[in-house]
Amino acid sequence: MKKTVTMPELKKGMKKAVLCRWNVEPGQKVESGSELFETETEKAISAVEAEENMTVLRLLVDEGDEVEVGAPLMEVEM
Amino acid sequence: MENKKPEWLRVRYNMREVNAIYALADGLELNTVCRESGCPNIGKCSKCGSATFMILGKKCTRNCRFCDVDCGAPEAPDPDEPRRVADAVKRLRLTHAVITSVTRDDLPDGGASAFAAVIREIREMTSATVEVLIPDFRGDREAIDTVIRESPDVLGHNVETVKRLYPVARPQAVYERSLGVLKYVKDNYPSAMVKTAFMVGLGETRDEVRELMRDVRETGCDLLTAGQYLQPSEDHLNVVEYVTPETFADYAADARKMGFLGAVCDPLARSSYLAADLYRDALAVREKNGETR
Numbered sequence: 001m002k003k004t005v006t007m008p009e010l011k012k013g014m015k016k017a018v019l020c021r022w023n024v025e026p027g028q029k030v031e032s033g034s035e036l037f038e039t040e041t042e043k044a045i046s047a048v049e050a051e052e053n054m055t056v057l058r059l060l061v062d063e064g065d066e067v068e069v070g071a072p073l074m075e076v077e078m
Numbered sequence: 079m080e081n082k083k084p085e086w087l088r089v090r091y092n093m094r095e096v097n098a099i100y101a102l103a104d105g106l107e108l109n110t111v112c113r114e115s116g117c118p119n120i121g122k123c124s125k126c127g128s129a130t131f132m133i134l135g136k137k138c139t140r141n142c143r144f145c146d147v148d149c150g151a152p153e154a155p156d157p158d159e160p161r162r163v164a165d166a167v168k169r170l171r172l173t174h175a176v177i178t179s180v181t182r183d184d185l186p187d188g189g190a191s192a193f194a195a196v197i198r199e200i201r202e203m204t205s206a207t208v209e210v211l212i213p214d215f216r217g218d219r220e221a222i223d224t225v226i227r228e229s230p231d232v233l234g235h236n237v238e239t240v241k242r243l244y245p246v247a248r249p250q251a252v253y254e255r256s257l258g259v260l261k262y263v264k265d266n267y268p269s270a271m272v273k274t275a276f277m278v279g280l281g282e283t284r285d286e287v288r289e290l291m292r293d294v295r296e297t298g299c300d301l302l303t304a305g306q307y308l309q310p311s312e313d314h315l316n317v318v319e320y321v322t323p324e325t326f327a328d329y330a331a332d333a334r335k336m337g338f339l340g341a342v343c344d345p346l347a348r349s350s351y352l353a354a355d356l357y358r359d360a361l362a363v364r365e366k367n368g369e370t371r
Contacts, residue, residue, distance in 0.1 A: 008093045011116040012146070033092065040082060043308035044089045044118035044346075051094040 002057070004072045008048060011041050016068045019061055020045070028056045030076075037073065054078050084320050086345050087306065091121035099124045102169060106162045109136045111178050111350070116146045116310055119346055130176040130211075130350040131163050133196060134189045138180035140250045144238070144277065146310035152184055155192055164199035167206050174231075174354035175200050178211035183250075188213060190221035197228040207231040207357065209273070211349055217255045219262060226267045232301070232357055234273035235259045236349055237294060240286040247280060247315060257297055264298030271339070271360055273301035275349035278329075280307050281318035287329060291336055300339040301360055304329050305347035321345065339363050 007017060017039040024036055035047045054076040061067055099120075103110050111132040112120045123129060135153035138145070167175040177196050182189040190212075197208050209232035215221035225233065237260075241253040256274075264272045274294050278287060287304075294302060304326065309317050326343040333341035340360035342352055 008091070010091055012113055013116075035090065038088075041116075041118075042310055043116060044087045045083050045085070046118075046121070047088060047090045049090055049092040049121075051092060 001078045003054075003076055003078050004060075005036065005074045005076055006070050006072055007039070007067045009069045010039065010046050010048075011043065014041060014069055016066050017041055018066050019063060019073065021063055022059060023047070024056045024059075024074075026056050026058055030054050030056060052078055084322075084345075086323050087118070087308070087320070089118050089121055089346065092125065095124040096120055099127070099129050099170075102166060103129065103131075106166050107156075108159070108162055108166055109133075111147070114147050117348060118308065119348060119351060127170050128172060128354075129166075129170065130178060130353075131166060132178050132180065133159055133163060133192055134179040134182050134185075136180065139183040140181045140248075142238070142248050142250070143315045144247050144280070144307055144310075146314070147180060152180065152182060155182075155185070155189070160192065160195035160199040161203075163196050164203040167200050168204045172204070172206050174209060174357060175204070175206045176209045176211065176350040176353050178350070179213065181213040183216060187221045187224060188215035188218060190215060190218075190224035193225045194228045197225075197230050201228075207354075209234060209350070209353055209357065211236065211273075212259075214251060214255055214259050217252075217258060222259060222262055223266070226263065226270070229267075230270065232271040232273050232353070233263050233267070234275070234301075234349060235263070236275045237290060238276055239280055240276075240282040240290045241293075242286060243280050243282060257293055260294065260299045261297035268298075271301055271357060272297075272299045273303075273349075273356075274299050275303040275305070275347075277305055277307035278321045278325075279317050279319050280315060284325070284328075288332060291329070291333060291338075295336045295338060301356055302333055302338055302341045302343075303347045303349055303351055303356070304341070304343040305351065306345040 021038040057075040109132045137150040141149040211234040330343040
């Protein structure tokens with residue numbers, strides 16, 4: 001099943017964040033708990049983990065892009 | 079793209095685990111300090127199914143320049159909140175519950191009776207040990223007594239920063255008053271584990287940090303945590319310095335030399351960071367030293 005991973009609200013009131021680094025690439029199989037990407041919030045560098053096993057289909061934003069909370073970041077196959 | 083923050087401020091989030099904690103808190107209409115203060119450790123703590131509950135609403139009557147908890151007109155205390163906190167502790171199967179509050183200078187007892195009720199409810203519904211992190215109650219000893227009478231396992235009050243920076247960081251608090259709270263608790267409830275926490279990175283010197291630690295230790299305080307100040311937003315105080323893990327290790331060594339039973343000094347440490355471990359380790363030290371509870 002195809003799904004879209006979106007920018008999570010990592011901190012109360014967070015509206016957007018810069019995607020600093022991708023830790024996966026298209027075609028890669030990813031296990032639950034593996035790091036998908038990093039963002040920088042006011043307080044920390046936050047690495048976001050895969051919530052389930054998945055295969056990465058497409059990355060929708062580039063490193064350095066500022067992305068709103070809830071906006072699509074990547075397409076994956078669950 | 080390069081991260082601007084040092085690598086030691088890197089944390090991990092699994093949103094499914096974080097959302098599970100949020101859902102439990104929301105379902106019971108409870109607030110967590112983890113969420114309200116934007117704690118960077120929420121990913122780590124939610125992995126362990128842990129959270130720190132914040133009672134008496136989400137609006138604080140003080141406006142400390144380092145804190146992300148909202149300041150504003152506070153809500154009326156909810157008399158059923160203590161039962162729901164205990165329910166959450168039970169559902170999360172916490173073995174060590176940490177409860178704090180917003181500062182409620184508007185209430186005659188500063189919220190002390192709510193802390194007492196929470197301790198009673200947790201004891202009634204679970205076998206968890208209980209740690210409370212109290213405000214200064216404006217130095218009101220009767221209010222402190224109200225909490226002491228319930229014999230929490232750990233009683234914490236945070237000094238937050240060095241004396242010189244109080245007017246900047248905590249304009250509505252007084253350094254000596256916070257030390258006085260710790261001393262009063264230890265003098266009147268010597269079996270308690272008394273705990274404090276402070277931040278670094280606000281422009282304090284190492285000598286000032288050591289002075290703070292000595293002042294705190296002289297009150298009889300047993301436990302401390304020290305962590306990096308992290309600016310919640312552009313409206314808050316700037317970070318002056320990212321203190322290195324090596325300096326934190328030096329502070330931990332200083333704390334041990336000064337006689338603290340336990341200290342967690344780490345860039346990501348907050349007052350309830352690894353609270354269960356710190357309490358149990360300190361208990362073991364106390365038992366080894368032949369002290370009784």
